[in-house]
Amino acid sequence: MKGFDVLIIGGGLSGSATALNLSKKGYSVLVIEKKNSQDYIPCAGGMASSMQKFLPLDIKDAIESKIKNVEFRWKGSDNVIADLTGESPFWIIKREKFDQLLLDESLRNGVQIIRQGLVEKIIKKNDKWEITCNNKRRYICEFLVIADGSESQWSEYFKLGPRKPKFANTVSLRLKGLGEIPRDTVRFEFGFIKYGFAWAFPLKESLNIGLGTFINDGLLENQTLNNQVIKSFGFDDFSYKTIHKKLRIWNGIHRINGDKVLAVGDAASLCDPFLAEGIRPSLLSSFYAAECIDQCLSGKVDDLNLYTKKINNNWGKSMAWGRRIAQVFYRFPRTGYQLGVKRKTAPKRIAQILSGEMSYEDIAKRVIGRLLTKSGS
Numbered sequence: 001m002k003g004f005d006v007l008i009i010g011g012g013l014s015g016s017a018t019a020l021n022l023s024k025k026g027y028s029v030l031v032i033e034k035k036n037s038q039d040y041i042p043c044a045g046g047m048a049s050s051m052q053k054f055l056p057l058d059i060k061d062a063i064e065s066k067i068k069n070v071e072f073r074w075k076g077s078d079n080v081i082a083d084l085t086g087e088s089p090f091w092i093i094k095r096e097k098f099d100q101l102l103l104d105e106s107l108r109n110g111v112q113i114i115r116q117g118l119v120e121k122i123i124k125k126n127d128k129w130e131i132t133c134n135n136k137r138r139y140i141c142e143f144l145v146i147a148d149g150s151e152s153q154w155s156e157y158f159k160l161g162p163r164k165p166k167f168a169n170t171v172s173l174r175l176k177g178l179g180e181i182p183r184d185t186v187r188f189e190f191g192f193i194k195y196g197f198a199w200a201f202p203l204k205e206s207l208n209i210g211l212g213t214f215i216n217d218g219l220l221e222n223q224t225l226n227n228q229v230i231k232s233f234g235f236d237d238f239s240y241k242t243i244h245k246k247l248r249i250w251n252g253i254h255r256i257n258g259d260k261v262l263a264v265g266d267a268a269s270l271c272d273p274f275l276a277e278g279i280r281p282s283l284l285s286s287f288y289a290a291e292c293i294d295q296c297l298s299g300k301v302d303d304l305n306l307y308t309k310k311i312n313n314n315w316g317k318s319m320a321w322g323r324r325i326a327q328v329f330y331r332f333p334r335t336g337y338q339l340g341v342k343r344k345t346a347p348k349r350i351a352q353i354l355s356g357e358m359s360y361e362d363i364a365k366r367v368i369g370r371l372l373t374k375s376g377s
């Protein structure tokens with residue numbers, strides 16, 4: 001039976017980032033990942049460049065575009081452009097490359113990974129975790145990290161995060177070429193998708209397109225409408241393969257650590273309930289998870305409670321406002337567009353949110369006040 005300081009269930013973005021941060025601190029880490037490899041990860045790859053500071057390696061090789069403009073449209077027209085120049089930039093990374101970069105660096109640092117691995121049983125023995133895997137091997141570790149994404153079973157098992165998780169419905173696809181989207185521009189398209197929106201984020205030679213609904217379990221099965229959205233991004237003749245994914249979104253302040261166990265990323269229900277931003281909270285939670293586990297392993301603190309506090313303070317407070325904005329915006333999207341996007345000061349505020357300079361909390365009270373007064377009148 002092999003022993004590790006930390007065992008991580010899930011080798012996606014949050015799992016790899018946590019493994020990397022821990023390995024840089026000198027700990028022995030085992031990652032158990034259920035898939036063999038992934039050719040395509042359903043994620044548009046938009047991230048605030050300010051997140052680089054939460055990673056202990058240079059990620060420039062995974063950056064496909066540096067974004068200068070953000071375009072907003074209402075049903076293909078009523079154009080609004082937010083200029084990102086002068087703000088910290090927003091990057092588009094290719095997730096397959098980005099995740100691999102983090103994982104490769106952690107493997108170089110001594111992290112071990114079991115692919116096509118499934119954990120069958122977890123018990124606590126003498127204050128350590130004993131994990132039995134589908135390869136019939138058993139592993140011992142001091143700390144356990146749950147990083148198994150939106151369909152996490154283990155966060156429920158350990159009662160981490162909301163009892164009743166909330167999900168956004170998404171459809172994603174990647175098309176060759178950029179259509180009419182400039183290389184340095186992302187586009188948000190409102191009005192076509194009930195209870196949500198569509199987005200187009202440019203990679204070097206292709207476009208990541210996504211459709212998402214955020215309230216009322218809105219479905220995305222209207223193929224004609226979906227095609228209309230894709231056409232609005234400048235594609236006339238296209239065939240494509242779509243991936244449907246339920247994304248576990250933030251749903252209230254909850255405990256995301258237990259005794260010697262914690263959840264990170266989507267498994268901890270951290271994804272932004274307004275814009276589906278999940279890379280930032282994945283990197284934040286991975287960073288603080290490694291920091292708090294390090295403090296425990298080096299005997300500075302006795303438990304992981306500070307982890308939940310840090311995430312709630314640095315992310316949850318803003319998401320509480322993000323959720324309120326989503327509830328109002330997606331219910332009254334026309335008014336939301338007029339008041340939240342078309343106002344003179346809105347593009348700058350949106351740019352500041354995307355670049356991580358401002359939080360929803362900073363702007364929300366004013367926005368919601370305006371939306372409620374207008375939609376009620």
Ligand SMILES: Cc1cc2nc3c(=O)[nH]c(=O)nc-3n(C[C@H](O)[C@H](O)[C@H](O)COP(=O)(O)OP(=O)(O)OC[C@H]3O[C@@H](n4cnc5c(N)ncnc54)[C@H](O)[C@@H]3O)c2cc1C
Pocket residue numbers: 009010011012013014015032033034035042043044045046047117118119147148149150151152170171172201210211245247264265266267271276277278279280282
């Ligand atoms: C269509 C779409 C577009 C998006 N676009 C953006 C964007 O532009 N910007 C942004 O910030 N966020 C975006 N997101 C959100 C972002 O992709 C997620 O928040 C992010 O992937 C979370 O990373 P994670 O590691 O927590 O989960 P995942 O990336 O889902 O990784 C979980 C890993 O765990 C593995 N796993 C699952 N179950 C088990 C198990 N039982 N045992 C072992 N391994 C297991 C999986 O195979 C996977 O490798 C988007 C999401 C979607 C769906």
